[in-house]
Amino acid sequence: MEWIEMKEKTGSLAALSRLPSMRTRASGPLIALIALAALCSCALAQENTAEDWFNRGQELMDNESYEEALRAYDSAIELDPEDARFWMGKGDTQMRMGDYDEYLVTYEKALDLINESLEANPLDAEGWFVKGELLDRLYRYDGALESYNRSLEIDPTDKEVWFEKGNALDTAAVFQTQDPERIRAYEDAIIAYDEALKLDPDYGNAWMGKGYSLSNLAASNDDLVKFNESLKAFDKAIKLIPDNDTVNLAFAWEGRAVALSNIGDALEDAGREDEANASREEALESYDSAIELDPSFTGLEAQLNKAGDLAELGRYNESLDALDKLIETLPADFALFAASVLEVKGNVLEMMGDYEGAIIAFDRALEIDPSNMYAMQEKGSALQSLGRISEAEAAFAEAEELGYEE
Known part of the structure; x- marks a missing residue:
């Protein structure tokens, strides 16, 4: 049974789905005032600068008001079409809305603009940071790392650049085919997060990132010590991330849940069945927290991973019900994710001994995503x-x- 492969893969999808945090030039209270003023007065809204509209878009994104956020970013672009950050914000919104073809075009436009800017000013640390974020979003991790390093050469005191460098290293590790390179990438990511934490020990997102890299590193060899270190990092992140930052809080809760689930796998491999099940039960509670905080994005993946743990606990019917409900509620644009859900459903049916039903589920997954090697192997x-x-x-x-490799 390859359910563990599936669980690790969906954890990677979570990392890919995480959007880097984009900086604004106004702090929290000011952003809120700008957004409130724009919402309450049409006349005042017409006087907003491009930066005001950008900040409003960020605020609306945080509140998951994606249609309004898109209009705000378009207003910023109309006033200043040469600012790459505005295009990047628009691309982030399109990604959240599932407009995958559109967001790639928008990110490429932003990348062209930032390249022009850096040609004129190659010592712009902020420009290199923005370029790194864009390349990160376009899955060009080597280029993103190079850009973050250029930014840090100019200004090594920027905690956000260290944080995003850690994110890029952690995500790039997923695509490393050799274990030594993958492990080295996770270790380098932890170093980057630690640099961010040296600059700000209360940086909740850096604790979260470190938790993910520790958990991924631990999963490479069932290292219970590293898993427990990752849990401590996630707990620290959950305490430090602001309550109104529901997206990152949800991601921290899901990371905690995945770590607990993987601890359950490691304990089971060691013959400690009761402890393994207790860890999975605790994971279910953390998944529920992620689902409650961000039901339309991170929560979708949390539902999938929760269904897997229900199956590991022998609660097969609950698992199948959760998977069927998830498939029914997925947006139409989440086709590849639907294929992953169907793959997991096939795995659960296979665990139950319903091989005919499993083959039907795997075939449905392969109809959507013919490149899904895990579904083909399990079929x-x-x-x-x-x-x-x-x-x-x-x-x-x-x-x-x-x-597929064994």
Whole structure:
């Protein structure tokens, strides 16, 4: 059974989904006043500067008011179309709304603008930071790291750049095919987060990032000591991240849940079944916190991972009900995520011995995402269990062609 592979993969999707925090030039209370004034007075709204509209867009994004945020960013762009941050904010909103084709185009536009700016001023630390954020969003992690390093060469005292460098290293590790390189990337990410924490020990997001990297590092060799260090980091993050920052709080709670779930796996491998189940039960509570805080984004992934832990606890019908409910409520643009949900459903049915049902689920997943090597591999396992050996061998061969490795 490859449910553990699935759980690790969805954890990686969470990392990919995390948007880097984009800086504004106004602090919290001022942003709130700007947004309130703009909402309450049309006449005043017309007098807003591009920066005001940008700050309002950020505030609306934080409140998950995506349509309004998009209009705010468009207003900022109309007043100042040369500021890459405004285009990046628009791209972030499009991503949250599921407009995947659109957000990539918007990010590329922002990247063109910041490249022009850096040609004119190559010692602009903030410009290199923005370029790093954009390359991060475009999944070009080597370029993002180079940009963050250029920014830090100019100004090594910027905690946010250290934080985003850690994020880029942690996410890039997912794509490393060799364990030594992956482990080194996680270790380097932890170093970057520690640099941010030296500058600000109460930086909640840096504690969260460190928690994820420690958890990922621990998962590479079932290191219970590292897992417990990651839990301490997540607990610290949950205490320090402001209550109104529901997106990052949700992400911290989900990280805590994934760590507890992986601890359960490690304990089970060590024959400590009761402790393993207790850890998974605690994980369910943390997933619920993530779901409550951010039901439309991080909460979707938390629901998927929660369903997996319910299955590990033998609560199969609850797991299937949760997966079916998740599929029904997913936005139409979340097709690839729907394929992952169907893959997990197939895994759960396989655990129950319903191999025919599992094959149907895997086939549905592959209809949506033909490149899903995990669904193809598990389809082979289900076929093998039914004695359909030639079909199983064909599925295993296709999974290997897609990149699956034991």
